[in-house]
Amino acid sequence: MLGKRTSLFQRALGIGALALVVCASPALAQSTPRAPAKPWSALTSAELISAAPNDAWAKLDQSRLLYLSFEPTQAGAQTPARVIILLAPDFAPNHVLALDEMLAKGFFNGRNIVRSQDNYVVQWGDGAAATAQGFAGGRMVAEFDRTYGTEFTPLELKDGDVYAPKIGFWRNWPVAWDPKAKRYWLPHCYGMVGAGRDEAADSGGPAELYAVNGHSPRALDRNVTLLGRVVDGMDQFATLPRGSEAMGFYTSGQTKPKIIKAELGSRLPATEQVSLEALRTDHAIYAEVLESRRNRRDSWTKFKAGKLELCNAPLPVRISAKE
Structure with a gap:
C-alpha cells in the first residue's frame, strides 16, 4: 500500500475543496443576495x-464528518490536535462504508501518523493490519471515477484545465469530468483525502489514508480513490514535523504522532x-466569488x-451562524 516503502506507486511519484447536505431549496440556490454598500462586483473574495447571507451556506452532516484527534507534536502543547474530514460517499x-465499519470498531485509535512528506502528503493507518483483522477496508476494488447522470456547475470555458476536458x-465538491465518457472524479487538490494503494488498482483501501499537504498533484487523479476532504484543522497536518526517511516516513528515532481517536461526528x-x-x-454569490479570484479586486494586485x-x-x- 501507500505505506509500504517498496510500493511502486511511491517510487514513481517520489515518495497522497465536498458532498454536502444542502438544506436550502433549489429556489434559494438561485436567489441573489441583497448587496451591501458597495456593488457585489466590487467586493473582494473575503x-x-x-x-x-445565511441561505448561501449549507450545514455539514455530522454523519459525514470524520473527527481525527492525535497527540500534539509541538513542544509544550497540551491540547490534542484535531482534524475534521468531510467524507464523500457520493x-x-x-x-x-468500509471506513465506517473500521471507525465503529476503533481501528485507528492508538495507531500512528506514519509519514509527513514536504509538499506532498501526510499519511496514517495500516492497511496490512486491517486485512489481517478481516476488515474489507484493507484491500478494496478501486473507485477512481463514477458514471454521472446529473448537471454540474462548470467553471468558465476560458479557465480550462490541463488534466480534464x-x-x-x-x-460543493470540486470535480473534473469527461462529457463523452460521462465519467466524473474528484481532483487531488490541497486537503483532499485518499486511500493509499500498491501497484494493483485493488491493492488499497481506507485503512491507510493520506491528505494532500502541498501543491495539487493532479497527475494522481483517477489513479487513487479519493473519499473526502479536510474541512477543519488542515494546519495541524501541514505543520507536522517532516519524516526524515525516504518519502517522508518517520524513522524509528522520530516520535510518530499517535492517533487518540478517530470517529464520525x-x-x-x-x-x-x-x-x-x-x-x-450553486448560490448566485459564489459566481462573484469565483470572478473575484480570476480578477483580483484588491488595490495590491496590478495584473489580473x-x-x-x-x-x-x-x-x-x-x-455555523447562530440561529
Whole structure:
C-alpha cells in the first residue's frame, strides 16, 4: 500500500475543496443576495464570503464528518490536535462504508501518523493490519471515477484545465469530468483525502489514508480513490514535523504522532461536535466569488490573471451562524 516503502506507486511519484447536505431549496440556490454598500462586483473574495447571507451556506452532516484527534507534536502543547474530514460517499460509497465499519470498531485509535512528506502528503493507518483483522477496508476494488447522470456547475470555458476536458462543482465538491465518457472524479487538490494503494488498482483501501499537504498533484487523479476532504484543522497536518526517511516516513528515532481517536461526528457527544457550514457553489454569490479570484479586486494586485484553476477555487467553511 501507500505505506509500504517498496510500493511502486511511491517510487514513481517520489515518495497522497465536498458532498454536502444542502438544506436550502433549489429556489434559494438561485436567489441573489441583497448587496451591501458597495456593488457585489466590487467586493473582494473575503468581503463576499463575509457578506454571504445565511441561505448561501449549507450545514455539514455530522454523519459525514470524520473527527481525527492525535497527540500534539509541538513542544509544550497540551491540547490534542484535531482534524475534521468531510467524507464523500457520493464518489466512493464502498470505501466510505468500509471506513465506517473500521471507525465503529476503533481501528485507528492508538495507531500512528506514519509519514509527513514536504509538499506532498501526510499519511496514517495500516492497511496490512486491517486485512489481517478481516476488515474489507484493507484491500478494496478501486473507485477512481463514477458514471454521472446529473448537471454540474462548470467553471468558465476560458479557465480550462490541463488534466480534464471539463471542471467545476457538484454539490460543493470540486470535480473534473469527461462529457463523452460521462465519467466524473474528484481532483487531488490541497486537503483532499485518499486511500493509499500498491501497484494493483485493488491493492488499497481506507485503512491507510493520506491528505494532500502541498501543491495539487493532479497527475494522481483517477489513479487513487479519493473519499473526502479536510474541512477543519488542515494546519495541524501541514505543520507536522517532516519524516526524515525516504518519502517522508518517520524513522524509528522520530516520535510518530499517535492517533487518540478517530470517529464520525454522529457518534460523538454533542459537546464534542463542531457545527460547520460550507458556502454553496450553486448560490448566485459564489459566481462573484469565483470572478473575484480570476480578477483580483484588491488595490495590491496590478495584473489580473483572468483565469482560475480548479484547485484554487475557494470552498469556504465556517462555524455555523447562530440561529
